[in-house]
Amino acid sequence: MTAQKSSSPKARRPENIWRERLRSFEARKDTIVNAIREFVEIESPSDSKPAADRMCRFLADRFEAMGGRARVHPAADFGDSLQIDFPGREKVKPVLLLGHFDTVYPLGTLRTMPCRVSDGRLYGPGVLDMKSGIALMQFVIEALQAWHDGLPRPVTVFLVSDEEVGSYSSRKITESLAKESAAVLVLEPAAGPQGAVKTARKGVGEYRLSVAGMAAHAGLDPGKGHSAIVELARQIAALSGLNDLKRGISVNAGVIRGGTRSNVIAAEASAEIDVRIKAAKQAAMLDRRLHSLKLFDKHCKLKIEGGINRMPMERTAGVAALYKKAKAIAKQVHWKLDEAAVGGGSDGNFTAGLGVPTLDGMGGVGSGAHAAHEHIMISELPRRALLLAGMIESV
Ligand SMILES: [Zn+2]
Numbered sequence: 001m002t003a004q005k006s007s008s009p010k011a012r013r014p015e016n017i018w019r020e021r022l023r024s025f026e027a028r029k030d031t032i033v034n035a036i037r038e039f040v041e042i043e044s045p046s047d048s049k050p051a052a053d054r055m056c057r058f059l060a061d062r063f064e065a066m067g068g069r070a071r072v073h074p075a076a077d078f079g080d081s082l083q084i085d086f087p088g089r090e091k092v093k094p095v096l097l098l099g100h101f102d103t104v105y106p107l108g109t110l111r112t113m114p115c116r117v118s119d120g121r122l123y124g125p126g127v128l129d130m131k132s133g134i135a136l137m138q139f140v141i142e143a144l145q146a147w148h149d150g151l152p153r154p155v156t157v158f159l160v161s162d163e164e165v166g167s168y169s170s171r172k173i174t175e176s177l178a179k180e181s182a183a184v185l186v187l188e189p190a191a192g193p194q195g196a197v198k199t200a201r202k203g204v205g206e207y208r209l210s211v212a213g214m215a216a217h218a219g220l221d222p223g224k225g226h227s228a229i230v231e232l233a234r235q236i237a238a239l240s241g242l243n244d245l246k247r248g249i250s251v252n253a254g255v256i257r258g259g260t261r262s263n264v265i266a267a268e269a270s271a272e273i274d275v276r277i278k279a280a281k282q283a284a285m286l287d288r289r290l291h292s293l294k295l296f297d298k299h300c301k302l303k304i305e306g307g308i309n310r311m312p313m314e315r316t317a318g319v320a321a322l323y324k325k326a327k328a329i330a331k332q333v334h335w336k337l338d339e340a341a342v343g344g345g346s347d348g349n350f351t352a353g354l355g356v357p358t359l360d361g362m363g364g365v366g367s368g369a370h371a372a373h374e375h376i377m378i379s380e381l382p383r384r385a386l387l388l389a390g391m392i393e394s395v
Pocket of ligand 1: 100346
């Protein structure tokens with residue numbers, strides 16, 4: 001399963017084969033862009049099951065037309081997730097290509113944020129995170145089928161519908177597919193303008209801290225109340241003391257709610273807290289600290305809910321070995337491929353957490369994920385496709 005098997009091997013130096021392959025993806029660049037545009041123009045926010053299901057069916061048809069066997073995993077609260085199995089010649093474990101088709105953009109976003117090309121960039125909701133990654137899967141599988149007269153090895157594509165909201169409906173399936181796979185390649189966006197792959201990701205936790213106080217009239221009975229807002233404010237100040245950026249720990253109360261009117265001492269207040277950790281062993285410590293917060297006002301009550309959702313993706317030996325392969329493939333076309341550790345989590349955290357070699361950030365290169373200027377660099381698409389093709393062949 002090496003590149004040399006592809007066309008007529010002995011006549012040429014391997015380097016030329018890679019250059020040729022790159023040229024073939026260059027020639028298909030506009031076709032790839034058109035496919036990405038098609039995907040972007042089917043809106044599929046995580047919170048709309050009918051819209052996400054429409055995208056799921058569309059992609060199932062697309063991949064089945066290429067010879068894949070589609071299996072839809074129904075979900076009650078989110079869109080259905082889509083598994084497509086492609087058979088391969090060699091009887092080896094499949095490579096799992098992992099991604100998601102849900103986006104953070106509500107239905108109707110296309111009206112104000114249309115999919116458009118400008119200055120060599122393709123803009124649109126979800127174009128970087130991660131519909132361009134899905135298109136790369138499509139074109140790379142097609143290319144490998146053409147080069148090898150059928151796929152040299154089995155490939156499983158798994159596209160989930162709830163990655164942007166924690167992957168609660170799809171996580172178990174992702175994990176069971178990963179366990180049966182030789183490696184997981186995650187088509188999430190690359191890191192930075194140079195398109196580094198991601199070899200480490202922080203773990204992510206979500207907590208909610210609720211405070212129950214005692215209401216009173218702020219004018220008539222100020223001494224009788226116990227303000228949930230005051231207690232929450234003091235707790236938040238204490239929580240910020242848990243930040244330890246050097247060790248990769250961050251704690252952020254990003255949303256607060258509480259109170260009813262200005263002349264009432266608040267009976268209730270709550271905060272949503274985002275927690276990031278760099279190493280798995282930090283999870284228990286932080287969880288314990290959050291569950292043992294001390295009251296400032298003894299008349300109030302605290303409740304903490306939530307937990308660490310995605311454990312960190314650590315740069316294990318298996319991850320490092322995949323990166324080494326990726327770097328060697330990139331070198332064939334004189335491309336210096338960097339690696340990056342990032343703060344955001346993905347479903348790659350789940351698969352890496354199981355010990356399955358995982359390489360993330362294999363998707364599009366661009367910036368503005370989840371923002372109005374979200375875009376990919378069109379010129380980077382051929383190299384990304386080449387890298388993915390080489391990785392499927394060699395892991
Ligand atoms: Zn994503």
